Amino acid sequence: MSPTPDTTGAPLLEADGVSIQFGGLRALTEFRLAIRQGDLQGLIGPNGAGKTTAFNVLTGVYKPTQGEVRVAGKRVNGWLPHQINHLGLARTFQNIRLFRALTALDNVKVACRAQGALHVEGVDFGAKLRGAALNYRDWWRALLLTPGFMAEERELTRQAEHLLEVMGLSHRRDEEARNLPYGEQRRLEIARALGTQPKVLLLDEPAAGMNTREKADLMVLIRKLRDEFSLGILVIEHDMKLVMGICEKITVLDHGETIAKGAPEQVRSDRKVIEAYLGDNYLETHGGAA
Numbered sequence: 001m002s003p004t005p006d007t008t009g010a011p012l013l014e015a016d017g018v019s020i021q022f023g024g025l026r027a028l029t030e031f032r033l034a035i036r037q038g039d040l041q042g043l044i045g046p047n048g049a050g051k052t053t054a055f056n057v058l059t060g061v062y063k064p065t066q067g068e069v070r071v072a073g074k075r076v077n078g079w080l081p082h083q084i085n086h087l088g089l090a091r092t093f094q095n096i097r098l099f100r101a102l103t104a105l106d107n108v109k110v111a112c113r114a115q116g117a118l119h120v121e122g123v124d125f126g127a128k129l130r131g132a133a134l135n136y137r138d139w140w141r142a143l144l145l146t147p148g149f150m151a152e153e154r155e156l157t158r159q160a161e162h163l164l165e166v167m168g169l170s171h172r173r174d175e176e177a178r179n180l181p182y183g184e185q186r187r188l189e190i191a192r193a194l195g196t197q198p199k200v201l202l203l204d205e206p207a208a209g210m211n212t213r214e215k216a217d218l219m220v221l222i223r224k225l226r227d228e229f230s231l232g233i234l235v236i237e238h239d240m241k242l243v244m245g246i247c248e249k250i251t252v253l254d255h256g257e258t259i260a261k262g263a264p265e266q267v268r269s270d271r272k273v274i275e276a277y278l279g280d281n282y283l284e285t286h287g288g289a290a
């Protein structure tokens, strides 16, 4: 049986009054969020609201102009994405970013290997030097196919195969990522993100381009991932059925500002959210009170 999600622990990911500005454009203003183990939260809003920017700030692609991002309790402002990833934060992208010419298995193995690589936090020169020395050693081990290297390869293959199986992609193991149907490429991206053994997973429009059946399956799968891998999950998604169906808490952005936050039923009847995003048609089709 899946463990009951524990959403009472310390936040694994926190945004504390985070703002970012591009020239004169305030893309994100005073953004606040806390994700704990067992959380399944949504981030919604109209096009250009700042959702992907929020992901980019949380994962180290952008440095916040103001405020603080904390991962596993550590302040990570200014850290590089791979350093933040080592603290347990992984993501997928709105525009799929797989290694297109690698097989499904190798896409996931790359991520599993990256997690086993030297953990270099901050900008410590000594650690970087040690990292370079270990890379050099690993290069020779790979070239000479030492028993240690071969054993490590088998273990990485086993881990990657397991993740492909969880994501229903075992049958695609040896196919190049670019040849997979769109919905399967999206699932492969999630498998790859899981390869880095995250504690928090950020999914940027995971259902984009999927048909109704695939979306329904994805909803079940996202819940299953949360439970089986003891994750906290944050999802950006335009499909309201999916977001409202799986998320326990939703943050709504508009022009970089948080205009609402709460349970799905609270958010979908919020007048500001209806005006900015859902539209009165949504209420007519789905019911609910303004």
Ligand SMILES: Nc1ncnc2c1ncn2[C@@H]1O[C@H](COP(=O)(O)OP(=O)(O)OP(=O)(O)O)[C@@H](O)[C@H]1O
Residues within 6 Å of the ligand: 022, 025, 027, 045, 046, 047, 048, 049, 050, 051, 052, 053, 054, 094
């Ligand atoms: N690197 C950048 N330089 C300048 N402006 C940017 C940059 N990144 C994002 N923006 C701007 O910030 C605003 C928010 O964009 P963002 O991509 O976060 O929106 P979004 O909510 O993810 O939209 P969508 O649903 O269309 O993906 C937009 O006006 C966008 O043009």
